[in-house]
Each structure stands twice: as structure tokens, then as C-alpha cells.
Amino acid sequence: MLRTKTMKQDWKKRAVEQQKAFRKLLEKGPKNKILAALPQLHENAFAQVNCLDCAACCKNYSPRFKQPDIKRIAKYLRIKEGELVARYLRLDEDNDYVLQSEPCPFLGADNACSIYDERPSDCRRFPYTDEDILLKRIPLTLKNSTFCPITYTVLEQLRERFG
Numbered sequence: 134m135l136r137t138k139t140m141k142q143d144w145k146k147r148a149v150e151q152q153k154a155f156r157k158l159l160e161k162g163p164k165n166k167i168l169a170a171l172p173q174l175h176e177n178a179f180a181q182v183n184c185l186d187c188a189a190c191c192k193n194y195s196p197r198f199k200q201p202d203i204k205r206i207a208k209y210l211r212i213k214e215g216e217l218v219a220r221y222l223r224l225d226e227d228n229d230y231v232l233q234s235e236p237c238p239f240l241g242a243d244n245a246c247s248i249y250d251e252r253p254s255d256c257r258r259f260p261y262t263d264e265d266i267l268l269k270r271i272p273l274t275l276k277n278s279t280f281c282p283i284t285y286t287v288l289e290q291l292r293e294r295f296g
């Protein structure tokens with residue numbers, strides 16, 4: 134699943150074991166130093182992990198489809214916005230449009246996204262490892278670290294530096 138040979142295959146187990154240490158780091162670590170380190174660590178993690186070998190986010194979770202996303206994607210698919218909504222989306226408890234079901238219907242068998250260039254903003258930003266959301270939404274970051282090897286890799290590198 135992971136390209137790097139240096140990263141052990143049991144990372145999911147280690148991610149669960151590290152939850153307490155990760156929480157401590159995110160809550161009490163040196164905020165400014167962590168934020169300054171993120172761009173490089175984010176790049177390192179994307180160089181180590183191939184999303185096409187994973188797709189855990191697209192298989193198990195839904196992005197929000199904001200109005201500009203809906204407009205852009207409907208145009209790309211050459212269907213009406215209402216049709217896109219009716220076919221694929223539903224409103225969640227926060228009144229956001231999300232997928233009716235997972236895996237995402239735009240995910241191919243090869244784990245490629247069929248609307249990649251027009252994908253929702255949430256998909257572009259996930260897993261937020263180069264954003265301050267990493268520190269602002271700690272429960273989300275911790276959850277992501279249990280299924281997203283990029284998030285886990287970034288947190289592990291932060292822990293080694295600042296933990």
C-alpha cells in the first residue's frame with residue numbers, strides 16, 4: 134500500500150497506539166514551529182505515499198459538495214446541477230451536500246478520480262496537512278491519522294521533531 138520501504142506496513146496499528154502522543158503534540162506543541170514545518174513535511178509525505186495505492190478517503194468518507202463545486206462538476210459532466218444533486222448527493226445534518234453513498238461514484242477501479250480536475254474543494258485540500266486546520270480541528274486530525282497514511286506520516290514526523 135505504501136511506496137516507501139522504510140515505512141512499516143503496520144502503520145495503522147502504530148497510528149492507534151500514537152493517538153495520545155499525537156493529541157499532546159497537537160494541543161501543547163510549539164504552534165508556530167509546527168505550522169512553519171508543515172509545508173515541507175506535507176511534501177515529504179506525498180513523496181512517500183501514493184494516493185492511488187490507497188483511496189481510503191474516497192472509499193469511506195464524503196467530501197462536502199459546495200455550490201461552486203456542484204456548478205463546476207455539473208458543467209464538466211454536461212448535466213444539470215439538479216441532476217447531479219438528484220443522482221449523487223444528499224443533505225447532511227449540517228445542511229451540506231454530501232455523497233448519497235460511499236465509495237464515491239467518481240472513484241474508478243484504478244483508484245483514479247474521474248472528475249479530478251474539477252473535484253470538490255474538500256478533495257483538493259484533504260488531508261489538510263499543510264493547513265492550520267491540522268491544529269484547529271484536532272479530533273478530525275486524529276481520526277484522519279488512523280486511516281490516511283499521509284496524515285499519519287506528517288504527525289509522526291512532527292512528533293519526532295517536537296514531541
Ligand code: SF4
Nearest residue numbers: 184187188189190281
Ligand atoms: S486517505 Fe490519505 S493517503 Fe489515502 S488517498 Fe486519501 S489523502 Fe491519499
Ligand code: SF4
Nearest residue numbers: 191237239240246256
Ligand atoms: S470526487 Fe474524486 S477525489 Fe473526491 S471523493 Fe470522489 S473520487 Fe475522491
